[in-house]
Structures are given as C-alpha cells and as structure tokens.
Amino acid sequence: MRLLLTLPLLVCLSACSLTPTLGRPAAPVAASFPVAAATSASTLPASALGWRAMFGDPRLQRLIDLALANNRDLRLAALNVEAARAMFNIQEAARLPSVSLDASHARERALAQGNSGESRREVNRQVAVNVGTSAFELDLFGRVRSLSDAALARYLASEQGRDAAQIALGGAVAEAYFAQRLADEQLQLTERTLTDWQQSLELARLLKQAEQNSSLDVAQAEGQVALAEADLEARRRALAQADNALQLLVGSELPGDLPAGLPLERQSVIAPLPAGLPADLLLNRPDLRQAEQVLVAANADIGAARAAFFPQISLTASFGYASTSLGGLFDPARQVWRFAPQISQPLFQGGRLRAELRLAKVRKSEAVAQYERAIQTAFREVADALAGTATFDRQIEAQLRAVSTAERRLALSDLRYCAGVEGRLELLDAQRQLQSARQALLELRREEIANRVALYKSLGGGLHERDAAEIAAVTTAQ
Template identity: 80%
Template sequence: MMRRLLTLPLIGCLGACSLTPALQRPPAPVPASFPVASAVPASAPASAVPASALGWRAMFGDPRLQRLIDLALENNRDLRLATLNVQAARARSNIEGAASLPTVGLDATHSRERTLATDATSRELDRQTGVNVALSAFELDLFGRVRTLSEAAFARYLASEQGRDAAQIALVGAVADAYFTQRLADEQLRLSERTLTDWRQSLELARLLKQAEQNSSLDVAQAEGQVALAEADVEGRRRALAEADNALQLLVGSELPGDLPPAVSLERQPVIARLPAGLPADLLLTRPDLRQAEQMLVAANADVGAARAAFFPQISLTASFGYASASLGSLFDPAREVWRFAPQISQPLFQGGRLRAELRLAEVRKSEAVAQYERAIQVAFREVADALAGTATFDRQIEAQRRAVSATQRSLELSELRYRAGLDGRLDLLDAQRQLYASRQALLDLRRAEIANRVALYKALGGGLHADSDDAAAAPTESRG
C-alpha cells in the first residue's frame, strides 16, 4: 500500500513535466518606427480611430461599393473555402484533444451455439450472455506527447481562424480596388468618347475648309490620323472596362445586380485619406496574417516537444469489467463478474534513426516557422511604409497635375485662336489637343492611384475585418501566447 502511495506523486510529477522547448519569439526585424512622412493636408478626411477599428463602411462611403462588398462577403468562393478550412482545423483540434481522454465503451453480447456431445451421439445447446464496460488502450501521457500534439492542433486551429480573417481583409480590399479600377476605366472611356467626338468635329471642319480651298490636304490627313488614334484608344478603353467588370464580378461571386446605387466619380469618392499608423509593433496585434504566422510558430514549437517525447516509453492501459452468464436471469449475479486489466509499456529500441530524423525535421520546421514569422513582419512593415510614402506625396502630385491640365487647357485655347488667325498651322493645334487629352487621362490615373494607396494603407494596418466601427470596438482582443 505504501508503494502505491509513493508511486502516485511520481506519476503526477512525470505528467507535469514537458519536453516542449520554451518558445522564444524573435524580435521584430524592422525599425522601431515607420519612416517619417510629410503630413497630409488638414483638409483631407481623417479618421480618429485606428484602421483596425475602423469599419469598412466608414472607410468607403460610396453606397455602391458598400453593396458590392456585402455581396462579396456573402458569395465569394475563396472566403467560403477559408471558412471551411477553419471548421476542418477545429475538427482536427477536437480529434487530437480527445486522445488525452480515456475511451470507454459498453458492449453487450448474446450467443447460442449447438455442439456435439463428447459421445458424438447427441447435441448440446450452449448459451452465453455478457455485458462489458471497457477502457481501450488509454495512453498515460507521462511525457506530454499527447498533450503537445493537442496543443499543436489547437494552435493550427487558431492560425486558420486568423487566416480566415486575413482572407476577409484581402477580399474587402480587392473588391474596393476592382471597383475603383472599374470606375477609372469607365471615366477614361467617357473622356475618350468625348474627345473622339470633338476631334471628329475638327475633322469635319478641316474637310469643309479643304473644300473651300482654305487649307491643304495635309491638314485633313493630320486630322484623320488624330481621329483614328482616338478611335483606337476608345476601343482599348472599352476592353479595359469589360475586363474590369469581369474582375469585379469574379470577386463578388455572382452576377452584378441591376439595382445597385448610382456610382460616385473618382474625384468625389468619400474615402478616408488619413489613418493613424501607430508603431510597427502594433501590427502584431492588428494584422491577422501576423497572428496567423505566430500561431504556426507555436504549433511548430509544440511539434518539437512531441518529437522529443517519442523517445520515451509509452504506457497504455486496457481494462474491462462486466458480467457473463449462460442465463439472462442470472447475468448480474455478483458471482458472474468478470474483469480484465492489461497495462502495456512500449519503449523504442531501434528504428533505424527514424525518431532522430523526425526530431530533426520538427526542429527544421520550427526554424522555417521562425523565418516565415519574421518575413511576415518585414512584409507588413514595408506595406505600411510604402502606403505612408504615397500618402505624403500623392496629394501634391495630383495638385501639380491639375495645374498641368489647366495650363494645357489654356494652351489649347490660345492655339485655337492663333490657328483661326492664321498665325499657327494645324499641326500646332493638334499637338495642343493631344497634350490636353493626355494630361486629363493622367489626372484620372493619379486619382485612381491615390485611392488605391488609401486602400493599401487601410489593409496594411489591419482594417477591413468589421463592417462597422462599433463592431470592431466590441470584438474581443486576441491573446498572444
């Protein structure tokens, strides 16, 4: 009896020990702060809350875009697959967790058998009824192998949840980018069509002047060439719009409905321009992809502990208790009790180096997880830094481009006056028209790039997970560790 009492604390101590190495998260391999960027003008719309707490409805005020994001979150196949992956990871975690609990089953049997008697002249009828409660091969997790496998599976489940959140953020940003690309293609097409209409009128005027012998065939040929270039550009813009429609429809996951709200022009898009960036360390708390990489590191570290525990003995218990009787009426008679207790210990002796190779593989996988974790931090830092650089420069660049459009507009007006006065040839007028058209298209491109930069900063700071800012504030904070 005394030996049993001494054995229990020993088993408890062994069960409390862990062969999993202490997890040392590497320091963030990035500077302590983002590069200093010039401030955006105070007139630009700003957010008073962090991007991760800013709902995408507040970030993107265009009702048409909001409806498209709603449809994408409901129908997008990639997001649906990410959600299914979370459910599968949760099921695997539950399976691994169940291994730490004993498996108990109830068996009931009844058999009838007719056999020949010993004298071979008569037959005997045997009956057997049994009820049995059995504990099947329950492993005593003295060295933490089962526990660490369960911890690894749970960490991968948490990583899949973060991966699903990261997929949603990416989807919201992708829908916004595709929508603004569509708006750019539509506005550039309409600008090209208006320009083509103006240049066709100029061609007709050139032909009339040629008939009146007030200009030469060279003027007509130059005008015809300019119209042909505009026609080619219109076809290219139509193709770009069709491709943008297809890309947006793919992200939405269904045919675009016909009752969408009216579109808002790029110039009037209510997209928040200024977002507080915080510090690089904040990204570890706000970006799901970084939390996903961190959980994968936790899982890889637990795998090392499981590989170490495989070197030690595995003790399993099999036991059963029940009743067996030839008569159902006397089945539960205490004299009919039967039991079986079969402990088993298994100690690896020689496996050709397989266990050492598995341990080495687990250690290499942990090193890979560390490298992936560090790389994810570096990528996140660069995405934020690039977006901040764009925030600091796009406003001034767009303002300069607007001045260029105004200057080319005045240049065209003066060129038309000089052409009508006979001071300049038609070639100078055509060149002024082309410059104005190119500068207007460039202004649209810049406006689209500026909005894309805002979307990129919003995603890089972890925004897009919640529809409304109130939902983000009410969401539970993820624990690290």
C-alpha cells in the first residue's frame, strides 16, 4: 500500500521539460501601414464590431444566419475542433497513472504426483482481487508533457481555425451577395437599354418608310439591338451563376421568404474602419493566432524529440488479495502486492532518434515561416483595403460625373439627329457610351462595398453577431 501512496509524489517529481524557450518572431512588416486609415465614428475595433451592425441589409443578415447554420466548410472546421480536443484529452491522460480494479476466478484440473509416486488428478481454484497501475511512465525528462503541450496547442489552433473559417464565411457570403445584387442590377439596366434601343429601331424603320433616312440607319439600329440582346443573355447567365455561388456558400436552398434586398447605392455598410497598427492584427485575427499556436506545437515537439534520447522509466504496481476460496479472500494473510519498475535506455536505433529531432526542428522552422507569411499576408490585405478606402470615393464621384456627361451628350445627340444636323452614327455612339458608363458605375459601387468588406475581414471582424443597439451600448459603457 505504501508503494501506491508514493505514486503522487513520483508524479510531482516528474515533468522536467526539454522544450526550448519560444520567442515570438518579429513581425516581418513595416511599423505602420502605407496608407493611413480615416477616422471612424466607432471607437471599437473591427474585431468587436458585430456583422449585424456592419451589414444593414436584412436580406444579407438572413443569408449569413443561414450560412452559419448550414455551410459544410464551417461544419468541418467545428468537427476538427472536436477531434483536436479529443486528441488533447487522450494525450493529457497519459500524464496520469491509469488505475484499474481486476478480479479473477480461475479453476483448473491438473495432474499431481502423490506420495506413492502415482499420478492423480486435482482441481485447483484461485480467486484474486487487485488494484494497480500498469506501465505508467515517470515523465522525468518531460517527453509526455511535451506531447501534451503540443496537443493542447493544436487544439487551440483548431479553435482559432474555426473562428477564422467563420470570419471568412461571413465575408464570402457578403461578397457573393453583393455580386448577385450587381448582376441583378446590370440585368435590369440591360433590359431597360434594350427596350430603348428597340424603340429607336422602330423609329428608324418608320423614318425609312417615310424616306427620311437611309437603309444604313436601319442597319445600324438593328446591329445595336442585336448587341443588346447578346448582352442581355450574358447578364442572365451572370445572375444565374451568382445565385449558384451564393447558394453554395449558404449551404441550402434559398428560402422564398427572404426580405427584399437593397440596391447597391443604398447598401448600409460601415466605413471607414479604424486600422490601428500592424501589431494589433496579432490580437484581432484568428488566423494569425492559429499560426502562432501551430508554432507553439512545433516547438513542443522538439522537447518530446529531445526527451526520447533519455531513459524512459515505467512503473507497474498492484496490491490486492489472492485465495483458493472466496470466503477467505480478504483475510489479511492473503494480501499480495507487486512492484515492477522498468527502465529503458536507447542504445542503437540506426539514427532514428536524431532524424526525428532534426525533423522536429525543420517543422518548427516551417511553422516560423508560415507564421511570418501569415503576418505579411494580413498586412497586405489591410494595406490593400486602406488603399481602396482612400481612392474609391473620389473614383465614384468622377464616374458619376462621367454618367451625367454621357446623359447630356445623348440628349443633345438625339436633338441634333431629329433636326437632321448629324447622322445616326453619332447618336448610336452616345447611347453606347451612356450604357457603358452606367454599367461601370454599378461595377464600381460593388467594388467599393467589397473593399469595405475586405477591410472588415482583414481587421478580424465578422466573428460576433452584435447588432447596432448592442454596439451603441458597449460604446456608451466605455
């Protein structure tokens, strides 16, 4: 019994670690972003701004809700977390002795030699009850602890990976939704343009019948209508593909009771967002925290590989009772115990242990490189989004002026054509210019909204669901 009581002391004396000290690598990026962020009305960082507050379109909010519930990629990320947690629990259990209760009842008939030299048959019976531990490794050099630390870091990395997947999913749904809105509005614009050009073609044919224009004008109008019809089919295809992409992200068929969507020019997407400093990304982006935990796990694997060079001491011990009859089993005179420590020192393994240590060090170097690359990628994503924030407003303003100018040109060209001052070719060119300018404006509005979404994601936003009222309450409390 005293031997079993010494097990907790042995456990406490174990777990000397050979894991090297891990220092966070310096961020391989500039100390500040190349484009300064504009001041935001919200004092909260993007990572604390809920996606319901970020996206005001009720249709988009419903779609994100459906995606979080049904998307298969997010479901796989959650299952990976459960698997990593189970692996950690398995590895953590190896740090404690496993205690078992064993009971046995054996009967056998064997030949026994009598005093007269004759053999006779005997029936033997033995009953035993034991409590003990088997092959418990005393972690004197920290091998088991290092493996447990590595499993814990991988579990934490999987949790951060799930959060990163959720942020990516929310942003992808928003981008796909705005692409769908763009395709729908471009289709509507093309339909209106086709209707206008069909009316213009009808007018050209009437004028031809009245001998007030030539067959060339009719041919030009017919060609313009044909181009619009071809463009209409392309817009229909683009809308169908946008619907398919959005449905794939949502993970289920889109329900018929979705709220009506807002047009692009009325979309309520918060901008600008505070960017902070590059170092803040390490605190706000789950993918960077995931890369950091992967690095911690790789560093712990080095400790386990180092400890494999040292002796491994395992302990098997038991205490119990054994008797030939059940009635006298727990007689103090029937007490039995067994204590069997075992030590194993590697002598020759053909270089396997050294190769495993080199592999662990290489894996750590890979984790460092992946961590630094993740930081650089995050820095570029924020910098690109800030560059867009600084230029999109002025570009949209200029494009609005271009649309207004094209509208005035078309009106003047129509008047001059009706007055017979200029030919139909100039009128057709003005119509095409206005159509192109309006399509470009729609595309530009979608790109500007997508840039806001990209900045929101790159700053770690999209993990929480807080709506505008909750954000206002938090801001007031601060």
